[in-house]
Amino acid sequence: MQQSYSKYFGVNVKIDQITLKVMIDRMFKGDYSMLIIGYSGFYIDPMAYLENFTSDSPMNTSLWGNPKYDQLIKKALEASGDERMNYLYEAEKMLMDEMPISPAYNRAYNFLTKPYVKGFERNPFYGSDINKVYIEKH
Numbered sequence: 001m002q003q004s005y006s007k008y009f010g011v012n013v014k015i016d017q018i019t020l021k022v023m024i025d026r027m028f029k030g031d032y033s034m035l036i037i038g039y040s041g042f043y044i045d046p047m048a049y050l051e052n053f054t055s056d057s058p059m060n061t062s063l064w065g066n067p068k069y070d071q072l073i074k075k076a077l078e079a080s081g082d083e084r085m086n087y088l089y090e091a092e093k094m095l096m097d098e099m100p101i102s103p104a105y106n107r108a109y110n111f112l113t114k115p116y117v118k119g120f121e122r123n124p125f126y127g128s129d130i131n132k133v134y135i136e137k138h
Contacts, residue, residue, distance in 0.1 A: 001036070001104070027061045047073075050088060050091050053100070054073050062100040066098065073087075115138075117135060
């Protein structure tokens with residue numbers, strides 16, 4: 001990433017390798033210019049990510065805040081269906097326009113399952129639940 005930032009953005013990046021404890025301390029104090037962290041939602045819904053960027057969220061490590069964004073998230077929590085998704089769309093658009101975060105990659109998993117293996121549920125967030133797996137006679 002250091003080379004890519006230099007090549008594509010003309011930005012020279014100095015990397016500080018620090019312990020997890022120091023990183024967490026700096027992260028919540030805002031003591032950084034750029035921070036690379038990963039996050040996976042715990043359920044399949046835009047709110048799993050978007051709610052983390054409200055001004056008062058303890059997960060908002062960007063320390064960014066926007067009262068209009070907070071209102072959109074609040075309205076989305078109170079709405080349903082298309083109305084809810086419209087509020088979430090507007091919130092996501094605002095987040096991307098103001099760019100307190102810069103998504104760098106998406107994690108991907110590949111699964112190969114024999115046709116006679118049944119009940120295997122794939123979850124993109126936290127692995128797979130194998131409690132319901134069984135082998136069909138073949």
